[in-house]
Amino acid sequence: MTNSGDRILESRRAAEQRGRKSETFAAMMLMAKGYRILARRLRLPAGEIDMIALAPFGPVCFIEVKAREAERDAAESIGAQQWSRIARAAQAWLAKRPNLAKRGARYDVVTVAKGLPKHYRDAWRPDFHS
Numbered sequence: 001m002t003n004s005g006d007r008i009l010e011s012r013r014a015a016e017q018r019g020r021k022s023e024t025f026a027a028m029m030l031m032a033k034g035y036r037i038l039a040r041r042l043r044l045p046a047g048e049i050d051m052i053a054l055a056p057f058g059p060v061c062f063i064e065v066k067a068r069e070a071e072r073d074a075a076e077s078i079g080a081q082q083w084s085r086i087a088r089a090a091q092a093w094l095a096k097r098p099n100l101a102k103r104g105a106r107y108d109v110v111t112v113a114k115g116l117p118k119h120y121r122d123a124w125r126p127d128f129h130s
Helices: 004-032 071-076 080-095
Strands: 036-044 047-054 060-067 105-113 116-124
Touching (some): 004 047, 004 060, 036 080, 080 105
Antiparallel strands (some): 105 116
């Protein structure tokens, strides 16, 4: 018999595995659309970014990948605090890459529900003036 700590740890491992698999699906879909993946699972002091990609002839895209049973649940699972952390991390990342910063930035979401990724371009815009 396992205790509740073991079950929690196993649940976290399963979620981590689902997340990695979903991010791989998302990266494959974006590459098929002509995006170039620059970074995955990036951790910075300001926050974490699931994926950074260069859009074909476009901006640098900071992409949040969410996997849920239902697509709507995935899309709605990103809150204002999470977007704020992503935006701060994106700013820090771009500050060290002025040539890429010139291309501009966009914040996208890729949802993965029932194994199928769906890309939402320009899903959110930070407000750095408030």
